[in-house]
Amino acid sequence: MIEIHNIHKTFGDKKVLDGVSGVFETGKTNLLLGASGTGKSVLLKCIVGLIKPDLGSVTFDGTYFTNNKLDIRQEIRRKIGMLFQGSALFDSMTVEQNVEFPLKMLTDMSREERRERVDFCLQRVGLEGAHKKMPSEISGGMKKRVGIARAIAPHCTYLFCDEPNSGLDPQTALKIDELIKEITEEYNITTIIVTHDMNSVIEIGDKIFFLYEGKKLWEGTRDEIMDTDIRELNDFIFANRLMRDAKKVEEEEREEEEERQHHHEPAAQSNEKAPSEETIETQAKSQPENPEGPSATTQSGNNKL
Ligand SMILES: Nc1ncnc2c1ncn2[C@@H]1O[C@H](COP(=O)(O)OP(=O)(O)OP(=O)(O)O)[C@@H](O)[C@H]1O
Numbered sequence: 641m642i643e644i645h646n647i648h649k650t651f652g653d654k655k656v657l658d659g660v661s662g663v664f665e666t667g668k669t670n671l672l673l674g675a676s677g678t679g680k681s682v683l684l685k686c687i688v689g690l691i692k693p694d695l696g697s698v699t700f701d702g703t704y705f706t707n708n709k710l711d712i713r714q715e716i717r718r719k720i721g722m723l724f725q726g727s728a729l730f731d732s733m734t735v736e737q738n739v740e741f742p743l744k745m746l747t748d749m750s751r752e753e754r755r756e757r758v759d760f761c762l763q764r765v766g767l768e769g770a771h772k773k774m775p776s777e778i779s780g781g782m783k784k785r786v787g788i789a790r791a792i793a794p795h796c797t798y799l800f801c802d803e804p805n806s807g808l809d810p811q812t813a814l815k816i817d818e819l820i821k822e823i824t825e826e827y828n829i830t831t832i833i834v835t836h837d838m839n840s841v842i843e844i845g846d847k848i849f850f851l852y853e854g855k856k857l858w859e860g861t862r863d864e865i866m867d868t869d870i871r872e873l874n875d876f877i878f879a880n881r882l883m884r885d886a887k888k889v890e891e892e893e894r895e896e897e898e899e900r901q902h903h904h905e906p907a908a909q910s911n912e913k914a915p916s917e918e919t920i921e922t923q924a925k926s927q928p929e930n931p932e933g934p935s936a937t938t939q940s941g942n943n944k945l
Pocket of ligand 1: 656
């Protein structure tokens, strides 16, 4: 679990983060959502220690990170995996060398152990057989997979992804989203993803933190986000025509369901309790032509006795 408390950051005279707090749970995909320039990436960098906040604190599983001793900060950093925007692979290294790189830098694994771990991670992200390929020879989606393999290779406890979907077609984006979610749950990782992609919100957002002008304006689950009455969040969500249509369909379905339930209400009630004499009388009057009489339908339970 990662906890942030009252994070502030100003660049020059521009206040970018204005007292952001929150709890990012373990085994969950936590999304930092917001429009361009609202401070998502700056917040992510504050959490991982790439930017020092002016004020506030970050705690990793109870261990204070901000302003703590260097060796403690380094110990926490070793548990952090990063998937950078654009994958940021080393172009001069093969796929396997890219994945092996953090193992060389951060662990004292033997060559054989590293090889086994690289094999495992590449297999886990669906890239078995791509070991010797160069980044220039693989697609954008494959590069993201290599980036994920590299991030998780040193057995990361925390995974940070900066817009993992950028530059991908919708289908590949969905696969990458699903892979991140699967890995998060499988290895019980605390994952934080920066995104402005509503598809990701709907598919994998266990918890969503909506940032607006440097403040956290809302947090909740993907089921709750469609029903929020925060204007700024609604403006953000429904700026997309597809989302507006989805909302409309959802509302129509809800209305239909309510109407259906409304019409079935008397029947449902008659199953739970015996119909009143008044009901029976009314139904009898409404079905005079039925040769078996109203009792065949409305009093079947009683008649069987
Ligand atoms: N090192 C820096 N120095 C000065 N200003 C910065 C620095 N880093 C970020 N900013 C400013 O902080 C603001 C927030 O930037 P940030 O990258 O966090 O936005 P974002 O929400 O991640 O946007 P996007 O979705 O477009 O990546 C921007 O106005 C940006 O110019």
